[in-house]
Amino acid sequence: MATTWTQQTLNHLRRTRAWKSIFRRGPARTNRTRSLAIFGNIFLHVLPVKVREKSLRLRATYYLGSFSFFLFVVLTVTGVLLMFYYHPAVPEAYRDMKDLRFVVANGVFLRNLHRLAAQVMVAAVFWHMFHVFFRGGYKPPHEFNWVVGVGLLLVTLFLSYTGYLLPWDQLAFWAITVGTNIISYVPILGHPIRFLLLGGNIIGENALLRFYVLHCVILPLAAVILIAVHFWRIQKDGGLTVREDHERKG
Amino acid sequence: MSEKAKYEAGFGSDALKDPQRIVFITKKTSAKVKGDVGRQVMSFPHVILREAIAFQVLTIVLVAIALFWDAPLEQLANPLLTPNPAKAPWYFLGLQELLHYFPPVVGGVLIPTLVVVALIVIPYFNVNIEGAPLWAARRGRRFPLVVGTVVALLAILVAYQAWTVIAPTVLVAGGVLLSNFLSPGQGRLADFLRARPLPWWVMTWFIAVALTLTIVGTFFRGPGWSWIWPWR
Ligand code: HEM
Numbered sequence: 001m002a003t004t005w006t007q008q009t010l011n012h013l014r015r016t017r018a019w020k021s022i023f024r025r026g027p028a029r030t031n032r033t034r035s036l037a038i039f040g041n042i043f044l045h046v047l048p049v050k051v052r053e054k055s056l057r058l059r060a061t062y063y064l065g066s067f068s069f070f071l072f073v074v075l076t077v078t079g080v081l082l083m084f085y086y087h088p089a090v091p092e093a094y095r096d097m098k099d100l101r102f103v104v105a106n107g108v109f110l111r112n113l114h115r116l117a118a119q120v121m122v123a124a125v126f127w128h129m130f131h132v133f134f135r136g137g138y139k140p141p142h143e144f145n146w147v148v149g150v151g152l153l154l155v156t157l158f159l160s161y162t163g164y165l166l167p168w169d170q171l172a173f174w175a176i177t178v179g180t181n182i183i184s185y186v187p188i189l190g191h192p193i194r195f196l197l198l199g200g201n202i203i204g205e206n207a208l209l210r211f212y213v214l215h216c217v218i219l220p221l222a223a224v225i226l227i228a229v230h231f232w233r234i235q236k237d238g239g240l241t242v243r244e245d246h247e248r249k250g
Numbered sequence: 251m252s253e254k255a256k257y258e259a260g261f262g263s264d265a266l267k268d269p270q271r272i273v274f275i276t277k278k279t280s281a282k283v284k285g286d287v288g289r290q291v292m293s294f295p296h297v298i299l300r301e302a303i304a305f306q307v308l309t310i311v312l313v314a315i316a317l318f319w320d321a322p323l324e325q326l327a328n329p330l331l332t333p334n335p336a337k338a339p340w341y342f343l344g345l346q347e348l349l350h351y352f353p354p355v356v357g358g359v360l361i362p363t364l365v366v367v368a369l370i371v372i373p374y375f376n377v378n379i380e381g382a383p384l385w386a387a388r389r390g391r392r393f394p395l396v397v398g399t400v401v402a403l404l405a406i407l408v409a410y411q412a413w414t415v416i417a418p419t420v421l422v423a424g425g426v427l428l429s430n431f432l433s434p435g436q437g438r439l440a441d442f443l444r445a446r447p448l449p450w451w452v453m454t455w456f457i458a459v460a461l462t463l464t465i466v467g468t469f470f471r472g473p474g475w476s477w478i479w480p481w482r
Contacts, residue, residue, distance in 0.1 A: 173327035
C-alpha cells in the first residue's frame with residue numbers, strides 16, 4: 001500500500017515510540033481502530049462511534065449545526081487575534097479600530113472576518129433551529145437537547161450583542177442604548193438589571209468593560225460548555241433523528 | 251407500596267469488599283435501541299471527513315466575502331449626538347419594530363419572554379409527535395376553533411394597528427383556512443398544505459412574522475421609525 005512519499009513517511013512515523021504513546025492505536029483501517037479514533041480522543045469522544053447512514057444525507061441537517069459550530073471556531077480564532085489589538089477603555093477602543101484599519105497588517109481583513117462570521121452565525125443558529133423543528137428533531141428522546149439548543153441560541157445572541165458595543169463607534173453606542181433601554185421596562189427588576197449590566201446608569205467605560213468581559217470570557221465559556229453538552233447529548237440520545245416515513249423515498 | 255423495601259443498596263464504597271450489584275431491568279428500551287433506522291457507518295472516517303470538508307467550504311466562503319465586504323465603522327461614540335433612527339443590530343430589529351406598536355412592557359418584555367418560554371416547552375407538550383394533518387380529524391370542531399383564534403389575534407393586532415404583524419398573519423391564516431377546503435388531486439402544493447400539522451402552521455406563522463418584522467425594521471424604517479422606501 002505504502003507507495004507515495006507521504007504514506008511512507010506516515011508509516012514510518014506510526015512506528016515511532018512518540019507516535020504510539022500519543023495515539024495508542026494502529027492506522028484506522030479496521031472498525032476497532034476506527035472506533036478508537038473517536039472514543040480514544042478527548043475532543044472526538046463526545047461524538048458517536050457509529051452513525052446511521054441516513055443521518056449523513058445533506059437534507060438531514062444541511063450541516064447547519066456543524067456550520068454553527070465552525071462559525072464559533074472561526075470567531076474564537078479571529079476574536080483572540082483581535083484581543084491582541086484591543087483595549088476595553090473609552091477612547092482607546094475606538095482608536096484600536098482605526099489602528100486595525102490603518103496600522104495593523106491585515107487588520108481590516110481580521111475585523112471583517114470576525115464581524116461577518118458573527119452575523120452569519122446568528123443566522124445559521126436560527127436556521128438550524130427551524131430546520132430541526134421542521135424535521136421533528138426535538139421529539140423524544142431529544143427533548144432536553146432542544147432546550148440546550150435554546151440556551152445556545154440565547155448565548156449566541158448575547159455574544160453577538162455584547163460584541164456590538166466593543167468598537168465604541170456611534171453604531172455600537174446607540175444600538176446598545178436602544179437594547180439596554182428595553183431592559184429597564186422589565187417590571188421591578190428592570191433598573192437593577194440594567195445597572196448591573198452597565199455598571200452604572202449610563203453607557204460608559206464601565207459598561208464597555210463589562211461587555212468586554214462578557215463577550216470575551218463568560219459567554220464564550222458558556223457557549224463551549226453548552227456546545228459540549230449539545231454534541232454529547234446527540235450521542236446519548238441515540239444519534240440524529242431519522243424518520244422512516246421521511247426517509248423511505250430517495 | 252407501603253411495605254418497607256427488603257433490600258438496601260449502595261452502602262459500601264469499596265469496590266472490592268462490597269461487590270454486590272443489582273441490575274434493574276426496566277420495560278423501557280434505551281434511546282439507542284428505539285431510534286434504530288437503517289444501516290450504520292463508522293463516524294471515522296465518514297462523519298469526520300464530511301465535517302472537515304464542510305469546515306473548509308465555510309472558511310473559503312467566509313474569507314472570500316471578508317476580502318470584499320468591509321465591517322462598518324462610524325464616528326467615535328457621542329452620547330450627545332443621537333442618530334435618527336437609532337437601530338439595534340439586525341436580529342433585534344424585529345423586536346424594535348414590535349416596540350413601535352406595542353407598549354414597552356408588552357413588546358420589549360412580555361412577547362420576547364413568551365417566545366423563549368414557548369421554544370423551551372415545545373418538546374414537552376408532545377407537540378406534533380405523530381405529525382397528523384390539522385384537518386385530518388375532527389374538522390367540525392377544529393375549524394371554528396382556528397377561525398376564532400385567528401379573529402381574536404387579528405382583533406388585538408388591529409387594535410394596536412400593528413400592520414407589519416398583520417400582513418404575514420393574514421397570509422398564513424389564509425393558508426391554514428384555505429387548506430381545509432382543498433381536496434386530493436389538486437396539485438402538489440395543495441397536497442403538501444393539506445398534510446401540514448398544526449405545529450407546522452404555528453412555526454411558519456412565527457417565522458413569517460419574525461422575517462417580516464426584521465426586514466421592515468432593517469430596510470423600511472427611517473427617521474422617527476417612519477416608513478421609508480430603501481431605494482429612494
Ligand atoms: C451555537 C449553536 C448551536 C450549535 C453549534 C449546534 C450544533 C448542532 C449539531 C452539530 C447538531 C447535529 C447535526 C445537525 O443537525 O446539524 C445539532 C443537532 C441538534 N440541535 Fe443544535 N446547535 C446549536 C443550536 C441549537 C438550537 C438553537 C437548537 C434549538 C432550539 C438546537 C437543537 C438541536 C437538536 C434538537 C438537535 C438534534 C437534532 C436531531 O436529533 O435530528 N441546536 N446541533
